[in-house]
Amino acid sequence: MRYFIEFAYNGKNYHGWQQQPNAPSVQETLGKAISVLLRSTVEITGAGRTDTGVHAKQMFAHFDTDISFEADILKNKLNSYLPKDIAIIKIHTVADDAHARFDAVKRTYEYHITNVKDVFEEPLSWYCHHHLDVEKMNQAAKILFEFDDFQCFSKVNTDVKTFLCKIMEANWTKTDNKLVFTVAADRFLRNMVRAIVGTLVNVGMGKLSLEDFRKIIESKNRNEAGASAPAHGLFLTKVEYPYICGTLPLTKNSLEKKK
Numbered sequence: 001m002r003y004f005i006e007f008a009y010n011g012k013n014y015h016g017w018q019q020q021p022n023a024p025s026v027q028e029t030l031g032k033a034i035s036v037l038l039r040s041t042v043e044i045t046g047a048g049r050t051d052t053g054v055h056a057k058q059m060f061a062h063f064d065t066d067i068s069f070e071a072d073i074l075k076n077k078l079n080s081y082l083p084k085d086i087a088i089i090k091i092h093t094v095a096d097d098a099h100a101r102f103d104a105v106k107r108t109y110e111y112h113i114t115n116v117k118d119v120f121e122e123p124l125s126w127y128c129h130h131h132l133d134v135e136k137m138n139q140a141a142k143i144l145f146e147f148d149d150f151q152c153f154s155k156v157n158t159d160v161k162t163f164l165c166k167i168m169e170a171n172w173t174k175t176d177n178k179l180v181f182t183v184a185a186d187r188f189l190r191n192m193v194r195a196i197v198g199t200l201v202n203v204g205m206g207k208l209s210l211e212d213f214r215k216i217i218e219s220k221n222r223n224e225a226g227a228s229a230p231a232h233g234l235f236l237t238k239v240e241y242p243y244i245c246g247t248l249p250l251t252k253n254s255l256e257k258k259k
Contacts, residue, residue, distance in 0.1 A: 002064050003071075004092040004100060005030075005044070008057050010085040012123065012232065017049040017059070026050075026086065030061065033082050037074065038067050047100045047239045048107065051191065053231035055124070058089070060239050062100040098243065106168060108184040108238040111197045111229060116177040125178070126233040132204035134174050140203045140213045141170040141181075144196070151220040153196050154189035163189060163220070172200075184238075191228055199226035 007030070015023035019031075027046060035042045046061040071091040078088045112125035115132070144150075144167045151163035169184035181197055199216060202208045208216075208226075216224045 001066070002062055002094050002096050002098055004060050004062050004094050004098065005034075006058065006060055006089040006092065008059065008087045008089060009055065011050060011053050011055045013083075013085055015052045016054065017046050017056075026056075026059075027061075029083065030086060031063075033078055034063060037077050037081060038065055038069065040065060040067055045100050047104050048188070048236075049190075050234075050236055051194075051231055054234045054236070055232075056236040058238050059236060060100045060104070060241075062094070062098065064096075094243065098241075103241055103243075104239050105242055106184055106186060106238075106240040107188060107236065108169070108182065108240075109188070109193045110235045110237050111181040111183075111193060112233045112235070113179040113181075113197075113201075113229075114177055115179070118177070121178070124232060126230050128201065130201075130205050132179065132201065133206070134172050134179065134204065136210070137172050137200045137204040140200055140208075140210055141172065141183075143210065143214050143217070144170045144183075146214070147217050149220060150189060150192060150196075150217065152216050152222055152225045153192045153199070154222060155191040156222050158190050160189060165189065165192070170196075182237075194228040194231065194234060195222070195225050197229040197234075201229065202226045 009026050013024065014026050017026045019025045019028045027044060031042060031044045034044065042063045042065055044061040044063045047059060050056060075088045075091055113128050114121045114125045115128060117127055148164050148166060150165050154163055165188060166186045167183065169182060172179055172181050183193055183196065199213065203213055
């Protein structure tokens with residue numbers, strides 16, 4: 001049977017989601033924990049990969065096993081066994097052909113910036129002491145909707161076949177001394193969100209005009225965009241599937257029956 005495991009993690013101590021040969025990763029840590037508790041080798045496939053130091057408030061991965069278990073009991077055992085920076089939210093039963101990565105229809109990220117030095121916020125946000133024009137940054141963010149090719153914000157020498165992404169949401173909100181950039185799309189390129197944030201911050205600082213921002217996207221050249229924002233301020237906050245609605249796990253088969 002196939003299961004989706006829903007979880008969260010603080011990425012500070014990991015070299016991203018994807019398993020690495022000589023560095024700790026979330027995928028390796030979680031996969032080993034499930035294998036130990038089920039007493040069987042289990043391979044897990046994530047909804048995507050986050051870079052070194054990036055966090056997730058909601059992430060999904062799937063795994064297959066013929067070993068029977070009660071979802072809530074396994075969830076509690078995993079939370080006791082795993083390190084404190086990985087937390088299991090729920091285990092969903094899904095159809096055998098459900099796929100954590102390819103079936104995701106929307107992913108949402110947040111990037112957190114503080115403009116006041118705060119020893120409690122600092123580990124999970126980027127301290128930027130420059131004055132930022134939030135209104136202008138929001139105007140620039142709207143330009144993202146005009147495009148679907150974001151090669152200029154992609155890590156170079158990546159192995160993707162296309163740089164096309166459909167951005168569904170992009171905006172900045174300000175509360176007290178904190179700025180949060182929310183961006184949602186059907187898919188993201190490697191380093192894309194951090195590159196967008198870094199470039200939008202240059203707009204907010206007055207280093208780039210709105211037309212400059214548009215030309216950067218049109219250039220499809222990573223060297224034209226701004227430097228990537230630090231990883232520790234970035235959170236994957238939501239991954240959405242057509243057959244998981246709220247807390248009710250719907251398999252593909254049951255979704256067909258509801259039509």
